[in-house]
Amino acid sequence: MSSRLRPLARQLPAGVFRFDPATLAANSGDAWMASALPEAVAFPRNTAQISKILAFCHRKKIPVTARGGGRGYVGGCVPLKGGVVLSLLRMNRVLEISRSDGLAVVQPGVITGFLASAVSRKGLFYPPDPASLKESTIGGNIATNAGGPRCLKYGVTRNYLLGLEVVLADGTVVRFGGRTHKNRTGLDFIGLFCGSEGMLGVVSEATLRLLPRPPDRSALLAEFRSLPQAAAAVQKILAAGLLPSALEIADPSTLAAARKAIPGAPRGDSLIIAEFDGQPAAVKADLALALRLLRPSASRLSPALGTHSCERLWKIRRGFSYALRDTGLVKLNEDVTVPRGRILELFRLTARLQKKYRIPISSFGHAGDGNIHVNLMAPRGTQQDDPAMRRILDELFSGVLALGGVISGEHGIGMAKSPWWPKAASPDLQKIHRLVKRALDPLAILNPGKYLR
Numbered sequence: 001m002s003s004r005l006r007p008l009a010r011q012l013p014a015g016v017f018r019f020d021p022a023t024l025a026a027n028s029g030d031a032w033m034a035s036a037l038p039e040a041v042a043f044p045r046n047t048a049q050i051s052k053i054l055a056f057c058h059r060k061k062i063p064v065t066a067r068g069g070g071r072g073y074v075g076g077c078v079p080l081k082g083g084v085v086l087s088l089l090r091m092n093r094v095l096e097i098s099r100s101d102g103l104a105v106v107q108p109g110v111i112t113g114f115l116a117s118a119v120s121r122k123g124l125f126y127p128p129d130p131a132s133l134k135e136s137t138i139g140g141n142i143a144t145n146a147g148g149p150r151c152l153k154y155g156v157t158r159n160y161l162l163g164l165e166v167v168l169a170d171g172t173v174v175r176f177g178g179r180t181h182k183n184r185t186g187l188d189f190i191g192l193f194c195g196s197e198g199m200l201g202v203v204s205e206a207t208l209r210l211l212p213r214p215p216d217r218s219a220l221l222a223e224f225r226s227l228p229q230a231a232a233a234v235q236k237i238l239a240a241g242l243l244p245s246a247l248e249i250a251d252p253s254t255l256a257a258a259r260k261a262i263p264g265a266p267r268g269d270s271l272i273i274a275e276f277d278g279q280p281a282a283v284k285a286d287l288a289l290a291l292r293l294l295r296p297s298a299s300r301l302s303p304a305l306g307t308h309s310c311e312r313l314w315k316i317r318r319g320f321s322y323a324l325r326d327t328g329l330v331k332l333n334e335d336v337t338v339p340r341g342r343i344l345e346l347f348r349l350t351a352r353l354q355k356k357y358r359i360p361i362s363s364f365g366h367a368g369d370g371n372i373h374v375n376l377m378a379p380r381g382t383q384q385d386d387p388a389m390r391r392i393l394d395e396l397f398s399g400v401l402a403l404g405g406v407i408s409g410e411h412g413i414g415m416a417k418s419p420w421w422p423k424a425a426s427p428d429l430q431k432i433h434r435l436v437k438r439a440l441d442p443l444a445i446l447n448p449g450k451y452l453r
């Protein structure tokens with residue numbers, strides 16, 4: 001047992017602190033390729049315990065790295081400087097679901113998909129839908145401001161935060177916002193903590209906005225002979241006044257991998273999937289209009305009406321990641337985002353990089369948001385600091401920034417994108433970030449070693 005943490009462990013109920021090698025190893029990494037062992041893992045059961053742990057670590061200057069499901073894609077929860085991993089997984093209760101107020105109050109370790117199902121059973125809807133929703137937590141989603149396919153119509157996690165309870169670096173517990181759907185009292189601190197990747201405070205409770213559950217869905221999978229036709233279809237749908245709940249695109253390289261792994265995968269060169277939700281008559285009408293709009297340019301149209309047949313189309317979309325993984329190559333999944341009108345230029349950039357560096361690049365994602373997952377398919381055994389990959393990423397990110405885009409639309413900066421933070425943020429913007437960090441965490445104990453120092 002780490003001697004400096006022993007006095008703290010003794011003050012807390014048995015089992016809160018774990019020091020065994022298996023637990024340390026299980027809490028050392030996420031879905032990215034880096035890992036580092038902590039000295040201890042703490043599993044607090046309530047806010048008071050989080051506060052006690054932080055107050056102690058603050059006094060002793062011991063690093064604390066918050067951890068949810070450990071499904072981040074950028075090494076955000078890797079305890080780079082050791083110290084304590086604060087796992088929120090045992091704080092996993094849905095405290096309240098209120099139909100009349102349209103909200104849920106949850107602990108941070110609630111798995112997102114569990115909450116979505118629980119509110120759905122009551123006729124309510126929690127829209128944020130990261131593809132990791134069966135394993136990632138609400139706390140992790142808040143700390144990364146996670147999004148998903150539904151962002152086009154419904155927005156990101158931030159848009160569903162009414163209230164937050166946060167434990168600050170010195171153990172102080174602060175509540176922001178509350179149960180109202182509007183609140184103009186003071187600065188938007190909820191927005192500040194949302195997306196702060198565990199570097200400003202630990203989210204210990206959240207009050208989430210819920211919507212009425214849309215009763216019906218329809219969807220359309222449209223295949224095209226070329227990527228420009230698919231990109232044009234995205235614009236056509238939106239220009240016609242349709243607002244799909246999701247609008248996805250996939251490139252030829254992704255579809256080639258999909259055909260090897262997914263039974264019934266589309267034969268076209270490129271595809272889009274549009275989904276509509278709402279009242280039965282409305283989703284039927286939206287689907288009919290989308291079919292009319294895309295019939296002249298699509299090589300094949302597969303419409304779906306109702307949840308069951310929509311899910312059949314989404315099964316294909318959800319299979320893309322696994323199909324790429326099945327190639328056996330190392331998938332470096334970037335989540336760059338460009339202004340929506342420049343998607344085709346982004347695809348041209350990735351095609352150029354593919355040719356120049358002779359590396360397969362498969363791109364697909366949320367066309368409606370301009371957020372495309374650009375997957376560099378690196379040779380087996382590629383490590384995080386591989387210089388060849390760094391060069392390609394450097395060129396990709398420079399190109400994305402030149403298009404007016406951002407280096408991360410979903411996953412955050414964490415460790416993975418830290419080398420490009422100085423390129424992605426102006427000196428003034430970096431300075432403001434440092435000022436905020438110093439004000440809230442002057443001893444830099446929260447998730448140290450990441451891009452905010």
Ligand SMILES: Cc1cc2nc3c(=O)[nH]c(=O)nc-3n(C[C@H](O)[C@H](O)[C@H](O)COP(=O)(O)OP(=O)(O)OC[C@H]3O[C@@H](n4cnc5c(N)ncnc54)[C@H](O)[C@@H]3O)c2cc1C
Pocket residue numbers: 030031065066067068069070071072073076077088108129130131132135136137138139140141142143144145146147148149197198199201202203204410411447
């Ligand atoms: C297969 C797969 C698909 C994915 N799809 C998507 C997607 O569609 N959209 C998307 O946005 N992301 C996606 N991701 C990325 C990832 O799932 C999200 O970033 C998710 O929000 C991480 O949640 P988590 O609970 O696993 O957090 P962790 O990985 O445990 O932590 C992530 C960050 O949040 C901090 N943190 C965790 N809990 C707290 C807390 N209570 N208080 C303060 N800080 C905290 C950590 O310190 C870390 O910096 C995907 C990942 C995988 C593996």
